[in-house]
Amino acid sequence: MSSKGNGESKFENGTGRNGLSKIQTQKRQNEVCHDDSASPVKAQTIDELHSLQKKKSAPSTPINGTQGAFTALSEDDRHKQQLQSISASLASLTRETGPKLVKGDPARTTETPKVAHASQHHFAPTVSASDSSLKFTHVLYNLSPAELYEQAIKYEKGSFITSNGALATLSGAKTGRSPRDKRVVMDETTESDLWWGKGSPNIEMDEQTFLVNRERAVDYLNSLDKVFVNDQFLNWDPENRIKVRIVAARAYHSLFMHNMCIRPTPEELENFGTPDFTIYNAGQFPCNRYTHYMTSSTSIDLNLARREMVILGTQYAGEMKKGLFSVMHYLMPKRQILSLHSGCNMGKDGDVALFFGLSGTGKTTLSTDHNRYLIGDDEHCWSETGVSNIEGGCYAKCIDLSREKEPDIWNAIKFGTVLENVVFDEHTREVDYTDKSVTENTRAAYPIEFIPNAKLPCIGPHPKNVVLLACDAYGVLPPVSKLSMAQTMYHFISGYTALVAGTVDGVKEPQATFSACFGAAFIMLHPTKYAAMLAEKMQQHGATGWLVNTGWSGGSYGYGSRIKLPYTRKIIDAIHSGSLLNADYKKTVVFGLEIPTEIDGVPSEILDPVNTWADKDAYQETLLKLAGLFRKNFETFTNYTIGKGNNLTQEILAAGPIF
Ligand SMILES: Nc1ncnc2c1ncn2[C@@H]1O[C@H](COP(=O)(O)OP(=O)(O)OP(=O)(O)O)[C@@H](O)[C@H]1O
Numbered sequence: 122m123s124s125k126g127n128g129e130s131k132f133e134n135g136t137g138r139n140g141l142s143k144i145q146t147q148k149r150q151n152e153v154c155h156d157d158s159a160s161p162v163k164a165q166t167i168d169e170l171h172s173l174q175k176k177k178s179a180p181s182t183p184i185n186g187t188q189g190a191f192t193a194l195s196e197d198d199r200h201k202q203q204l205q206s207i208s209a210s211l212a213s214l215t216r217e218t219g220p221k222l223v224k225g226d227p228a229r230t231t232e233t234p235k236v237a238h239a240s241q242h243h244f245a246p247t248v249s250a251s252d253s254s255l256k257f258t259h260v261l262y263n264l265s266p267a268e269l270y271e272q273a274i275k276y277e278k279g280s281f282i283t284s285n286g287a288l289a290t291l292s293g294a295k296t297g298r299s300p301r302d303k304r305v306v307m308d309e310t311t312e313s314d315l316w317w318g319k320g321s322p323n324i325e326m327d328e329q330t331f332l333v334n335r336e337r338a339v340d341y342l343n344s345l346d347k348v349f350v351n352d353q354f355l356n357w358d359p360e361n362r363i364k365v366r367i368v369a370a371r372a373y374h375s376l377f378m379h380n381m382c383i384r385p386t387p388e389e390l391e392n393f394g395t396p397d398f399t400i401y402n403a404g405q406f407p408c409n410r411y412t413h414y415m416t417s418s419t420s421i422d423l424n425l426a427r428r429e430m431v432i433l434g435t436q437y438a439g440e441m442k443k444g445l446f447s448v449m450h451y452l453m454p455k456r457q458i459l460s461l462h463s464g465c466n467m468g469k470d471g472d473v474a475l476f477f478g479l480s481g482t483g484k485t486t487l488s489t490d491h492n493r494y495l496i497g498d499d500e501h502c503w504s505e506t507g508v509s510n511i512e513g514g515c516y517a518k519c520i521d522l523s524r525e526k527e528p529d530i531w532n533a534i535k536f537g538t539v540l541e542n543v544v545f546d547e548h549t550r551e552v553d554y555t556d557k558s559v560t561e562n563t564r565a566a567y568p569i570e571f572i573p574n575a576k577l578p579c580i581g582p583h584p585k586n587v588v589l590l591a592c593d594a595y596g597v598l599p600p601v602s603k604l605s606m607a608q609t610m611y612h613f614i615s616g617y618t619a620l621v622a623g624t625v626d627g628v629k630e631p632q633a634t635f636s637a638c639f640g641a642a643f644i645m646l647h648p649t650k651y652a653a654m655l656a657e658k659m660q661q662h663g664a665t666g667w668l669v670n671t672g673w674s675g676g677s678y679g680y681g682s683r684i685k686l687p688y689t690r691k692i693i694d695a696i697h698s699g700s701l702l703n704a705d706y707k708k709t710v711v712f713g714l715e716i717p718t719e720i721d722g723v724p725s726e727i728l729d730p731v732n733t734w735a736d737k738d739a740y741q742e743t744l745l746k747l748a749g750l751f752r753k754n755f756e757t758f759t760n761y762t763i764g765k766g767n768n769l770t771q772e773i774l775a776a777g778p779i780f
């Protein structure tokens with residue numbers, strides 16, 4: 122009999138008649154009354170049997186006979202190089218050498234053997250050596266989802282498999298990002314390159330303080346039994362792909378990034394080499410508040426020169442995703458590529474739409490459209506050749522998720538998906554998506570292939586429509602308006618919405634907010650730089666701008682209600698099909714927006730918000746109030762030139778509300 126070693130045969134478990142194990146004979150198998158519990162035991166001990174259960178992962182590329190820098194190496198050498206690279210990542214900057222690493226789970230003592238330490242330096246212990254130089258750090262390198270499930274469930278409180286197969290996790294005390302705790306190292310280059318000061322997300326720190334926090338994170342990580350390391354990519358545009366390494370203490374973080382970044386093929390992983398950017402996620406461990414620049418026990422520190430990010434004091438996984446997005450907002454514009462906080466999808470005829478908007482305005486919901494190809498839900502690049510997704514996964518809000526309204530997202534929540542901070546039945550493990558007990562900002566992170574009509578690779582041609590989403594809590598912006606180029610720029614720079622509770626820590630009620638480029642928390646350069654690039658690209662490729670209110674109608678928050686998702690979908694359909702481009706329009710007062718009089722499938726009376734308000738005076742008052750907020754917000758931009766000439770700047774200033 123062949124020995125497949127994959128658990129095909131069943132182990133005789135002693136339940137045979139007479140309470141005794143049956144004795145196997147080959148002959149028996151051929152008898153008429155076949156009993157498949159009776160196949161032979163191929164192991165002498167339980168351990169031996171377990172070893173049969175696991176097939177060794179096949180080496181992905183032939184070791185000899187192909188070209189490439191690494192191919193001359195034996196498997197052992199390549200393995201060693203990988204460990205050396207990780208050891209270098211985890212090296213303290215004040216001691217002589219990186220930590221000694223060994224691959225594998227420390228719990229499996231039989232596996233922790235021969236691979237000694239991976240330090241390139243020939244480290245001779247001296248009397249000054251500390252205990253940390255004597256210990257091994259176990260590295261769990263690019264584990265599979267199944268392996269990460271096991272790690273999470275075994276070692277991380279609050280990890281469970283839900284009835285749909287997803288991994289439910291808790292992100293701890295923080296259930297949203299902490300933008301006030303973000304710090305960026307100011308050095309000679311970044312001082313002049315980046316946007317600093319009022320309205321900017323970039324709060325300075327110095328190099329020395331960064332190193333103090335880096336050391337804190339690295340020491341914490343090296344003090345653990347094991348760390349998770351992911352080597353992955355950002356950006357589906359092969360010319361502009363960035364290699365990222367994530368070092369984290371939690372399986373949850375490793376699986377989250379496995380899902381959210383682009384997953385390398387085994388071949389790409391073998392040739393990964395040195396990462397372009399590294400995250401040290403020591404989120405369980407706080408920063409030291411005695412450290413300069415620290416105003417809380419949370420710190421998310423970005424050092425562009427060192428190409429490193431350190432996370433202390435927050436386990437919210439979105440910090441890693443959005444931290445890398447900030448890096449892309451720096452690196453890509455340097456290459457004349459526009460980075461965008463937008464969703465993106467493509468029709469059957471190749472028409473691409475971008476969906477800009479702040480958190481909770483509908484990028485994920487509206488770009489995930491069963492009738493269109495999903496390119497990505499949150500972060501994109503627009504280059505000379507078209508659009509590309511930065512990420513390899515989606516991060517959908519789950520609060521009140523329903524199978525009927527968002528079937529593709531519902532179905533993407535299955536084995537492999539990380540479900541953050543949801544509440545579930547303790548016995549059936551059925552998730553209750555309406556339950557906000559842990560947070561309003563419940564999330565699902567899944568690989569983009571979990572959406573059946575994902576466009577792989579996640580790239581597309583130049584956009585035809587640019588949809589600006591605003592969740593207007595005041596209820597005075599029309600459900601849809603067609604924008605001139607100047608209006609598109611005005612609203613892009615304004616970045617208005619009502620922050621939906623939850624994603625940013627501490628925000629519990631919707632409130633009006635302005636965030637330049639619909640993502641001021643992540644941009645690195647002055648907003649006008651991105652705006653000028655967007656204007657140029659839209660003009661060059663003839664894209665149309667739209668403003669879509671996915672927020673309130675019939676009154677402000679508390680009085681009116683949120684515009685029904687099926688109506689918003691009909692509006693978006695009409696934009697995609699081109700039918701809305703040539704509809705009849707009228708112009709609103711104050712904001713001067715062109716609004717259509719009719720859209721298939723949408724009640725005409727809601728298209729002009731004044732119709733939906735019972736109290737017309739209250740409407741007028743609220744409209745003027747919002748217009749005033751827009752005007753006040755824009756004051757900071759009136760001194761900047763946008764684009765090459767001054768014409769666009771003047772036009773943009775005139776494209777705001779007039780009252
Ligand atoms: N008319 C509407 N249009 C869009 N979304 C709506 C509408 N009404 C309710 N919603 C809900 O609003 C939420 C929109 O969240 P979504 O995940 O799409 O935000 P996002 O823009 O992707 O934010 P983030 O950048 O934080 O991921 C969803 O929960 C969706 O069900």
Ligand SMILES: O=C([O-])CC(=O)C(=O)O
Nearest residue numbers: 298439443479480499624
């Ligand atoms: O970053 C997050 O946590 C979620 C998100 O996409 C956003 O806020 O834009």
Ligand SMILES: [Ca+2]
Nearest residue numbers: 484485499516
């Ligand atoms: Ca989203």
Ligand SMILES: [Mn+2]
Nearest residue numbers: 462479480499
């Ligand atoms: Mn986002």
